[in-house]
Structure formats: structure tokens, C-alpha cells
Amino acid sequence: MSDTIFGKIASGEMSADIVYQDDDVVAFRDISPQAPTHVLVIPRKPIPTLNDATPADAELLGKLLLAAAKVAEAEGIAEGGYRTVINCNAGAGQTVFHLHLHVLGGRPLQWPPG
Ligand code: DGP
Numbered sequence: 001m002s003d004t005i006f007g008k009i010a011s012g013e014m015s016a017d018i019v020y021q022d023d024d025v026v027a028f029r030d031i032s033p034q035a036p037t038h039v040l041v042i043p044r045k046p047i048p049t050l051n052d053a054t055p056a057d058a059e060l061l062g063k064l065l066l067a068a069a070k071v072a073e074a075e076g077i078a079e080g081g082y083r084t085v086i087n088c089n090a091g092a093g094q095t096v097f098h099l100h101l102h103v104l105g106g107r108p109l110q111w112p113p114g
Pocket of ligand 1: 029
């Protein structure tokens with residue numbers, strides 16, 4: 001089990017507004033949404049950052065992306081457009097050190113993000 005908030009959400013020790021889960025991943029609404037839809041998709045396995053993923057995690061990383069697309073479809077933002085983001089380490093704004101993928105949509109999203 002992981003010590004982070006997200007590890008606790010994955011294990012059910014902490015509550016969250018879960019929108020999708022299976023054996024490998026959990027998706028739940030961000031507590032501080034930056035868009036009308038803002039869902040975080042995490043692996044149940046506690047990988048701290050993307051830098052810590054290994055070739056053994058390749059299938060799991062694919063499952064994260066597929067779950068993100070599934071969430072986007074369920075949220076009704078798949079066709080209009082959405083963004084997936086993985087912040088890696090403090091310089092990119094990572095604050096919770098359990099790998100997570102943000103799914104953002106429901107409003108126009110600027111590019112570059114700034
Ligand atoms: P990042 O900055 O990439 O590490 O994103 C962490 C996100 O996690 C941030 O958008 C806020 C969200 N967050 C932090 N604590 C909690 C929590 O306890 N519950 C939920 N649902 N989201 C959280």
C-alpha cells in the first residue's frame with residue numbers, strides 16, 4: 001500500500017468521487033477542478049512519477065490512457081475535445097507522488113498551456 005492520498009483512495013481508505021475503476025486503475029474527480037470535467041486516472045500500483053515507470057509497466061501505462069478515453073466518452077467530452085496531462089516532478093507542478101493522469105475538458109483549452 002502507498003502512503004500518498006491517491007494510494008489511500010485506490011485502497012478505499014480515503015473516499016473520492018470515483019467515476020471508473022477496474023483491477024488496475026481508478027478514476028475520480030479532482031478535488032480542485034480546473035475545467036468542468038477534471039478527472040484523475042491513477043494506477044492502483046503506487047508508481048511515484050512517470051520517471052519511475054519501467055518497461056514492466058508498459059501495459060499498465062496503456063491501460064491508464066485507455067481508461068482516460070473511456071472516462072472522456074462517459075463524461076461527454078470525447079468528441080468536443082479534451083486534454084490528458086501527466087505532471088512529472090515539482091518543476092511541472094506535481095504535488096501528489098502517485099502517478100496520475102489528468103483528464104480535462106468541457107471548456108476551450110488553450111495551447112500552449114503556459
Ligand atoms: P498534480 O499537481 O499533477 O500532482 O495533481 C494533483 C491533483 O490532485 C490536484 O489537481 C489536486 C488533486 N487532489 C489533491 N488532493 C486530493 C484529494 O484528496 N482528493 C482528490 N479527489 N483530488 C485531490
